[in-house]
Amino acid sequence: MATTSLDPGEGAAAETAPALLEVDDLSVSIGGNRLLSEVSLSIRSGELVGLVGESGSGKTLTGLSLLGLLPANASVRGSVRFDGVDMLRADGERLRRIRGSEISMIFQEPRASLHPSRPVGKQIVDVIRAHETVRVADARSRAVDMLGLAGLPNPRRTMDAYVHELSGGMCQRVLIAMALACGPRLLVADEPTTALDVTIQAQVISLLRRLARELDLAVLLITHNLGVVSALCSRVVTMYCGQVVNDDDAEQLLSAPQHPYASALVRASDVNLDQPDERGGITGAPADPARPPAGCRFHPRCPHAEDRCTERMPALEPAPRGGRTRCLRSSELALPGVEA
Numbered sequence: 001m002a003t004t005s006l007d008p009g010e011g012a013a014a015e016t017a018p019a020l021l022e023v024d025d026l027s028v029s030i031g032g033n034r035l036l037s038e039v040s041l042s043i044r045s046g047e048l049v050g051l052v053g054e055s056g057s058g059k060t061l062t063g064l065s066l067l068g069l070l071p072a073n074a075s076v077r078g079s080v081r082f083d084g085v086d087m088l089r090a091d092g093e094r095l096r097r098i099r100g101s102e103i104s105m106i107f108q109e110p111r112a113s114l115h116p117s118r119p120v121g122k123q124i125v126d127v128i129r130a131h132e133t134v135r136v137a138d139a140r141s142r143a144v145d146m147l148g149l150a151g152l153p154n155p156r157r158t159m160d161a162y163v164h165e166l167s168g169g170m171c172q173r174v175l176i177a178m179a180l181a182c183g184p185r186l187l188v189a190d191e192p193t194t195a196l197d198v199t200i201q202a203q204v205i206s207l208l209r210r211l212a213r214e215l216d217l218a219v220l221l222i223t224h225n226l227g228v229v230s231a232l233c234s235r236v237v238t239m240y241c242g243q244v245v246n247d248d249d250a251e252q253l254l255s256a257p258q259h260p261y262a263s264a265l266v267r268a269s270d271v272n273l274d275q276p277d278e279r280g281g282i283t284g285a286p287a288d289p290a291r292p293p294a295g296c297r298f299h300p301r302c303p304h305a306e307d308r309c310t311e312r313m314p315a316l317e318p319a320p321r322g323g324r325t326r327c328l329r330s331s332e333l334a335l336p337g338v339e340a
């Protein structure tokens with residue numbers, strides 16, 4: 001039991017473990033607009049993976065598809081397999097059982113996800129009893145334990161609190177307790193710290209890191225903030241215009257990114273604190289996934305684009321330094337990241 005997350009054997013074992021979640025060639029259209037195109041990614045048991053990209057790139061839609069929560073008018077191709085179950089085609093009853101007890105999701109606005117006029121403890125008890133046949137007293141005692149685990153200083157008192165009595169950071173802790181109360185193996189966290197103050201953000205991220213280790217939980221952390229990603233995740237999937245364009249080790253992404261968009265994102269982000277004049281975003285506006293440019297979707301904004309990039313869409317392929325990338329020039333470019 002003395003192994004730590006730094007044990008070199010652990011990473012090696014994790015790399016050969018079968019994927020807990022496997023998204024394969026997922027395409028999603030809503031109202032005739034194709035918003036996700038051939039998204040592929042996988043998450044192993046206990047793995048912490050970031051999903052990054054500018055607003056509108058398709059991160060939330062990808063997260064929702066993992067739980068079978070796409071809008072009813074969405075048309076879907078490809079597959080999302082969680083522990084062997086096809087989440088896109090499973091019936092409603094099966095999905096309801098999996099959601100919460102196998103995969104949970106938390107969102108950006110913790111307050112909006114909680115009922116305003118029911119004590120938060122009762123809401124956690126409701127979730128537990130919706131999934132398991134347990135007595136109210138047992139569900140209550142588990143809810144208290146979960147609030148404690150989520151770092152709320154006085155879990156018994158918090159049980160009886162209403163949302164308006166709690167700070168944003170406390171609400172997010174309550175939601176994390178609720179999301180984890182039935183022992184899921186995957187937590188999808190969609191911008192969980194975006195609405196919080198910077199110091200509270202750091203606390204929530206360190207909480208997620210501790211819980212992931214203690215509960216052997218896999219996390220897909222959706223965020224536009226690479227600082228948050230680098231504090232939690234070992235691997236990062238980058239999306240642009242409804243596609244995965246890069247899938248890499250977090251360290252590789254930050255120090256020597258292998259895709260021009262990933263490089264631009266890293267250079268424009270908060271992690272780039274020692275080169276403040278380089279910050280200020282990426283030139284040009286993100287392409288609309290419903291009306292993508294021909295060829296590589298990033299080519300109109302890419303400083304490295306050549307004629308062929310305007311004509312041919314690159315596939316997501318193994319990259320020169322590990323991981324996968326979607327760039328015709330990946331083997332010839334040496335792209336800047338941030339200094340370690």
Ligand SMILES: Nc1ncnc2c1ncn2[C@@H]1O[C@H](COP(=O)(O)OP(=O)(O)O)[C@@H](O)[C@H]1O
Pocket residue numbers: 030031035053054055056057058059060061062071289
């Ligand atoms: N329910 C929906 N109906 C129509 N378009 C949608 C819907 N949800 C998202 N979109 C569109 O899909 C694209 C991706 O959205 P989203 O996944 O929310 O991006 P992100 O989370 O990366 O900001 C955007 O262009 C958005 O406008």
Ligand SMILES: [Mg+2]
Pocket residue numbers: 059060061
């Ligand atoms: Mg989103």
